[in-house]
Amino acid sequence: MSSSFQANRLNMQALAQDGVPLVASTLLQKLKRLAQETQGLQPDLSVQWEARAEFRSLPGADDEVWLHLQAKTSVPLTCQRCMGIVLAPLEVNQWYRFVATEDIAMAEDDQSEEDLLVMEPQFDLLALLEDELLMALPLVPMHDSCPVAPMLRVGEADVVGASDAKPNPFAALAQLKRK
């Protein structure tokens, strides 16, 4: 990774010119909207990501800048069934094509398999990464099978309650024997 690149103020043309993938790790805390979803469960978590830009030539037109973004992480969320922590795997693996204006992006979006982004001199790659990770979040976070089924926990509490109420007959017998 070239230290001359700053992920939140990235010159895409320079990155494409460089040709070397930008590999980095960003603290979850810096992705504030995503961090909010995890409710501070794992504040030291960082997200590994990789961005690669390249020029693609078109006959009779300026070269296009394409970007490939890849990220993989797991974020802690609250399971909506048992309210415990569930690790949700998030993955981003997407191609983008930069266009000059918002109008072009709107006009060409339907017919493009890749996502379209408007070229800016200082592109905020971290915001894009965060958007993609937020979109990858499960709608209802839930364990495949919860570590402790809620019904079972109620049952255990009942058993504990019962033994507290009645003295253990064997303990009582031991007391008698000692006398």
Ligand SMILES: [Zn+2]
């Ligand atoms: Zn659960």
